[in-house]
Amino acid sequence: MGATDAVVRSGVVSPFQASLRVALRRMQEVWARIRHSRTAMVGLAILVFFIGMAVFAPWVAPYGPIDRVADTSNCVPGVSCPLSPPSAQHPLGISEEGADIYSQVIWGSQISLIVGIFSAMVASVLGTAVGLVSGYMGGWVDEVMMRFNDVVLSVPWLVLMIVVAARIGTIDLLGLILVIGLTGWSITARVIRAQVLSVKERLFVERARMIGSSRSHILMRHIFPNAFPLIFANTILTVAVSILSEAVLAFLGLSIYNTVSWGKVINQAIGGGALVIGGNVWWLIVPGLCLVFLVFGFYLFGFALDEILNPRLRRR
Amino acid sequence: MRAVDGVSFDVKRGEVFCLVGESGCGKTTTGKALLRLVDATEGDVFFELPTEEYRRYEELRAGRAPDAAARIDAIRRKYSFSWTEQLAWDTRQILFWLGAVAAAFVLGVGLPALAAAGIPGALVNTGFILGASLLCGLLLGVIGSLPPTRPSARTPTVLALLSILAFNLFPIVAALGWPATLPGAPFDAPGIWATVWGASSFAMLLGVIVAPIAAGAASKIVLARRRETEGLLGVKMRTLRRRLHLIFQDPYESLNPKQSVFEIVSEPLVVNKIAHDPEEIAALVARSLEDAGLRPASEFVFRFPHELSGGQRQRVSIAAALALEPDFIVADEPVSMLDVSIRTEILQLMMDLREKRGLTYLFITHDLGLAWILADRIAVMYLGKIVEQGTAEQVISHPKHPYTQALISVVPSPDPRHLVKRTILKGERPDAVNIPSGCRFHPRCPVAFERCGWSADEVAEELTSLSSGGRLPGIIGIEAQDSRAVTLRMAPGVSAGVAAATLRQIVSENRDSRLALKGVAEIRESGDAIQVTLQSWAEPPLIELGPGNAVACHLVTPPAEAVPAVTA
């Protein structure tokens, strides 16, 4: 039949290939729209900058994150001795333990980004799963899950994190990621559930039921893809929150022991007298600004992406 | 609240049947109930019912044969969608279930204990517990599917999970360190129990997975056997969905914006496992798209809904429906959201498909003009009831029901030369929660009379409006007594007799302009009040006037008894 030949000839042989081509087209569309949005590009630029900082840290930072720059015996006062102010060789000064603060800031980006991104992924996956199942199944499943969610939500998150973190003992990367991830999923679950509830009522879901789709098919092929834009944008914003959570934990002293994060630097800065008159105020300000800008970058990109992916303009 | 009540019609193979009515008349709900997208609380939807069986069904329903119910059920079981076996568990089943759980418990706990005592090795424990889970699941699956229970695979799965939990409870409790000794056990140290459990925790995990699968498999087998022997149609709903289809009104919302046209059209095939071979799927998709008028198919296959026009989207919906090769399509206002110049194309397509593929259509529309040109037969609905039914000629050219007549008279024509006398009804369709008594149309009917269903509230309201216009001097209180009477109280000093006479006069003068007054049967003085009794009424049944032509109106099919009218 002529028609079949045409479809086959156009390169489509399997539904899998078809889906791939379709997915590619969709991504191209989204990328084009990102390029057009000023907000998205600014956010993206910021993110690229910090990701570059993290990736190239070993080559960009002059020293390691906790390396003593010089021995106590032969350090130059005011330049390389602990608690030295900014100088030509050490643009941000030396910390109390003798490390170069400039390098610490550069290395710190790694931890902030890794912990932020991975814990956000943990929280997002968990929250999305709960939200999808809860929203779609409804009934007692929904009730039980939401009450559990309420319990997690109502526990003061900071206290919970501190308790869990303290209980674990020595904090390593995985521990930090898990702690932040496992306490941060509740809001995502609520948001996704709300979206699922609204998508569930849409006409094409009814039509999918009518042609005999099973519930899992509807959940995966109809509900999830339509909730995905929200999930993705939400994840990015969760990353911002996770970065801040990590900073807070580190600031309170619960931080990774074998390297630094910005929170830890700020913690040490306060401890090292940065706020005292005559102290090294840049020790505090620079990592703080880095945190702010990184979070800002995520927020910008996240908001812009939300606008792009959300079908707010329904073309009629 | 009964949105649709007492609707009964049949659609012959290959015809176009139009269900017409204004918004809120229940036509969409009826259409959806046909396909069981919405559950009907009562009544049957028969599919491919042979004529003799239908006749038998009607006879059984009308007559009073003693075994009528059982025989009707037999017909229902074979041909009706809405048949479900709704039966409760009896004691025998419950005991059976308890026995099975007990057996599984003993096996799941006792055997590992014995094993720990004599036979070393977690492997044996694993085997025992796995076996216990399998057995438990199978038993429960079979029990769950036996008559007289509801045919469903879910119940045994849940039961299996619960019993897994139950027979793991004991070792869990032991592992937590609480004193837990079986009376007479060869050992009583909680620690050993904990070891036993710990060693077979892997087996438990497997058991949790194995038992529901076993339960599901067992129940499927039992159900299949039952289906063969009893021929339950109600259970086959999912397979039947292939042959029945609904086309939605909104071409924008009925397509998933994240799916390409290919995915949308191939979904019914994939979901119903009709075609597995990718080439076959592609071929079927291409054929459906071309049949729906989207040529060449390759140009549309990778587009998304937002890249298509309204007409094209509706064609995609039709193509997706065609992919399943259905017999019967319910089309719910398929063109009302499209531009006028492309409506005809879509309708023409649907009619062509009817010829090419032998489809039968149920068109749901509010547009009488469309019904006029498309339908073989039409049923007009008002507030959940069919008021008139017949061929298009009968209903549109010679309407008999007052509502149909009014509706047709107000449909505008694009030809300004057609001057018609329009019967514009007053008021609006009442809410579905306030369905009028008797004939549902009577409050707005221009020719309603005594038997149509005037309620005490309506008559009281009419009398109140007369009174506030000063036409009933001396009457101060008008109250609806119950559903059949209205009481009026006089002002002090006014005699009941005189007031009653005035009332009679007013009523007989105004009954042609204020139709509610036709509901008054008798005006009597009782003590110092006036009692107004109302006419008895009945809801007009759908009565056949000729072959296939039926109307539900007392005017057309007058009831037997003579109706008394109030005269002065």
Add this chain to the structure above:
Amino acid sequence: MHAVDGVSFDLDEGEALGLAGESGCGKTTTALSLMRLLPYNGKIVSGSILFRGRDLVKVSDLRIRKIRWKEISIIFQGAMNSLNPVRNIGQQIAEPIILHEKVDEDEATNRVGELLELVGINRDRRRDFPHEFSGGMRQRVMIAMALACNPKIVIADEPVTALDVMIQAQILELLERLRKELHLSMILISHDLSVMAETCEKVAIMYGGKMMEVGKTVDVFTDPKHPYTQGLVAAFPDIRGQRTMPASIPGDVPSLINPPSGCVFHPRCKFAFDRCTAAEPALAEVTPGRRAACFLYPGVPEVTPRPMTVEAR
């Protein structure tokens, strides 16, 4: 992008004019321009709107605000669904009265009561909220609002589209009665030619932002001159006519960003010939009282191409 181009019609006192066309043909934009209510990215590039001797295009912003609602008012499309849900309808109808007429509350309340009775709603319902009314009643509220300041012209944009056919008849009857009682002029915008056939004396058919035909309704519908009008009239099923499938016009509505060259209808026109691709016909008189924009009729001139003053992005 020219949303509307080459539109020209006149409206006499007490007359009802219908603006007909399918979605995207520019009828709503035309109506909004009459009151200079175009959105921020729209502009009246050229032309004039003569109302009682004044050109509304050139009039100052202050003046036009005085004219809006007092002289010309509009019932927006789907407005019955845009009533403020947290204020009762009495307040909403009173709002333009208070703004324009500078009367006190009591008088405004009186006027609201009068208006409600005029449109067939019980006065006492003025304290009710929009959600307590059905669709048809809400449309009556919108009509009351439009009449609040006694305008001379009422523009009704798809006033009966979302309503049942019986309610549609009620509303049209109401508009007809109001037109006669209050000596209103009306511009009725709709895609439904049947509605227009019933209510309007004159009708103008629009397509792709241009006006295709203007004339008396009876004449235009019984003897359409423009091929598009012919196709459109034939596309409506007639419940009092034959039981035949109505005609359709093959093709799709034109994109206004990339309009076809020459006559905007030529890609779908079965009478198109080479002149139609090359030049655009202007709206000109083809028979007395009838204007059409089609080269099929001798004496129809071409439109002088206008440069785009607003650049398309």
